[in-house]
Amino acid sequence: MSRIIRILLLVPVALLAIQVLQAQEATYKVIVNTSNPVSSLSKQQLSDIFLKKLSVWENGQKVVPVDQNESSPLKAKFAKEVVGKPINALKVYWQQQVFSGRGVPPIEKGSDADVISFVKGNSGAVGYVSTAADSGGVKVVMVN
Amino acid sequence: MTRNTFLFIAVALLLALPAAAQISMEKLQIHGFGGFSYGNTNNENEYLDGQNDGEYHFQEFNISFDAQPTDKLTIFTQFAFDNIGVEEGIETNVDFAFAQWQFSDAFKLRVGRVKQPFGIYNEIEAVGTLRPFYHLPQGIYGPEGIVGTGYDGAGVTGSHHLGKDWALEYDIYGGALNLDVDESFKFFLDEPLGEENEQVNNLIGGGLTFSLPAKNINFGVSTYTGTEEIAESVVGGRHYGVDFHVEYLTELWSIRSEYLYYDDQFQPEPRKVNAAYVEVARYLTPNIQVAGRYDYSHTKLPTIDTSAAPSLLDQKDVAVALNYWFNPNLVIKLNLHFVDGNRYALPEDLATAIAEGTLDKKTHLLLLGAQFSF
Numbered sequence: 001m002s003r004i005i006r007i008l009l010l011v012p013v014a015l016l017a018i019q020v021l022q023a024q025e026a027t028y029k030v031i032v033n034t035s036n037p038v039s040s041l042s043k044q045q046l047s048d049i050f051l052k053k054l055s056v057w058e059n060g061q062k063v064v065p066v067d068q069n070e071s072s073p074l075k076a077k078f079a080k081e082v083v084g085k086p087i088n089a090l091k092v093y094w095q096q097q098v099f100s101g102r103g104v105p106p107i108e109k110g111s112d113a114d115v116i117s118f119v120k121g122n123s124g125a126v127g128y129v130s131t132a133a134d135s136g137g138v139k140v141v142m143v144n
Numbered sequence: 145m146t147r148n149t150f151l152f153i154a155v156a157l158l159l160a161l162p163a164a165a166q167i168s169m170e171k172l173q174i175h176g177f178g179g180f181s182y183g184n185t186n187n188e189n190e191y192l193d194g195q196n197d198g199e200y201h202f203q204e205f206n207i208s209f210d211a212q213p214t215d216k217l218t219i220f221t222q223f224a225f226d227n228i229g230v231e232e233g234i235e236t237n238v239d240f241a242f243a244q245w246q247f248s249d250a251f252k253l254r255v256g257r258v259k260q261p262f263g264i265y266n267e268i269e270a271v272g273t274l275r276p277f278y279h280l281p282q283g284i285y286g287p288e289g290i291v292g293t294g295y296d297g298a299g300v301t302g303s304h305h306l307g308k309d310w311a312l313e314y315d316i317y318g319g320a321l322n323l324d325v326d327e328s329f330k331f332f333l334d335e336p337l338g339e340e341n342e343q344v345n346n347l348i349g350g351g352l353t354f355s356l357p358a359k360n361i362n363f364g365v366s367t368y369t370g371t372e373e374i375a376e377s378v379v380g381g382r383h384y385g386v387d388f389h390v391e392y393l394t395e396l397w398s399i400r401s402e403y404l405y406y407d408d409q410f411q412p413e414p415r416k417v418n419a420a421y422v423e424v425a426r427y428l429t430p431n432i433q434v435a436g437r438y439d440y441s442h443t444k445l446p447t448i449d450t451s452a453a454p455s456l457l458d459q460k461d462v463a464v465a466l467n468y469w470f471n472p473n474l475v476i477k478l479n480l481h482f483v484d485g486n487r488y489a490l491p492e493d494l495a496t497a498i499a500e501g502t503l504d505k506k507t508h509l510l511l512l513g514a515q516f517s518f
Contacts, residue, residue, distance in 0.1 A: 054249060055246065084357065086395050088471070092274065095472065099206075099222075100261075101208075101222070104210045
């Protein structure tokens with residue numbers, strides 16, 4: 001088999017391997033609107049925000065969490081590390097909240113760009129995007 | 145204004161918002177749930193959705209709307225459609241329809257028809273994707289009518305962190321409570337069997353739930369009291385219920401247990417109920433779950449001679465389940481129930497069965513069903 005064909009066959013394999021590795025090692029950063037004075041959040045605060053147990057920033061403004069949708073590898077990692085629940089357990093939690101009339105899940109967006117656009121346009125918004133995402137126009141906050 | 149008129153007006157206001165104040169799709173969420181089942185008992189007794197020659201049952205389909213017109217105001221409505229496919233026609237009910245004003249995370253005011261917060265399951269009693277068994281434990285959540293589908297009135301609720309590790313959620317409410325009651329022991333009173341609606345007025349209720357999230361445990365207590373009106377301005381007696389519950393939930397395990405004491409001082413037939421259950425479920429794989437449950441109920445009727453059929457006052461139900469979860473929104477359940485007692489497992493012609501001495505105290509039920517939510 002010619003050398004060129006061997007290289008061409010390796011390309012899709014390499015691309016697939018990169019995707020798998022990216023999914024496994026997906027890292028995120030938490031972002032807020034630039035007008036938000038917050039510069040850091042504890043994991044507990046972030047968990048409370050995304051479980052909608054904390055609804056107001058310290059300055060009195062309403063918190064608007066924006067989540068990634070299920071297809072994002074970030075969502076599973078964020079749910080496990082911050083909220084302390086795997087994706088399925090989180091779904092069950094929101095089912096309980098919805099059907100008991102106690103709350104609804106955060107808004108979901110389909111991509112980093114959509115999350116960033118939402119946070120830019122909503123002064124109380126907080127979301128998470130991949131570390132590599134271009135976060136120009138929003139503020140990255142530290143998670144303690 | 146009647147209660148139903150009030151509810152229809154509340155829903156109509158929600159649906160008839162002017163264009164200038166229209167809720168965007170980001171502020172309106174639509175959800176629903178339902179289920180289908182086939183049940184077969186081993187004798188003439190009917191239990192849950194099963195009977196001797198098998199029965200197909202379309203569980204009620206529910207749809208809920210959650211609208212948030214402003215940051216502090218949320219409107220919740222849930223409609224139930226029952227008897228789908230039945231000759232008598234679909235029954236429509238409003239499970240709840242209320243407005244919630246959020247003063248803070250620790251203080252939210254709710255007004256309207258609200259799901260009664262009681263025990264682990266009452267607020268989510270019809271949602272099959274939130275439990276391992278197709279049906280709820282009957283001792284507490286069954287047709288005895290101990291807990292209501294919803295109260296009409298006002299309540300406050302909220303949550304608060306207690307230090308670093310603990311969280312507290314509370315409810316306090318008042319108004320009137322609707323109970324759907326199907327009391328098999330009406331046999332002793334020569335009254336016709338069948339479901340009827342009772343209303344408890346001057347209702348006061350509440351609950352506390354403590355959570356230890358790091359340990360996946362929560363436990364709490366719920367209680368309510370009120371008076372039953374048997375005719376205009378005629379009070380039949382006071383109802384009082386208290387429930388203790390505990391839950392342990394992890395990715396693999398769900399362990400739940402409750403104990404209920406209920407006192408219905410309705411004169412001249414007061415009754416007292418003790419009921420409890422323990423339910424354990426475990427995922428063997430990400431999709432396959434097994435579960436077991438022991439459900440117990442005992443009713444005392446101190447002023448009535450029940451010697452003709454004492455088994456109508458007791459029930460022990462040992463159940464096992466094998467479930468396949470496609471995902472948290474769709475599950476197929478195979479449940480087996482081994483029942484001792486006739487509190488809820490009864491033949492269609494109860495009087496004849498007792499008179500002829502053919503009332504079977506032991507019933508087995510095989511139930512296969514699917515439940516979904518979205």
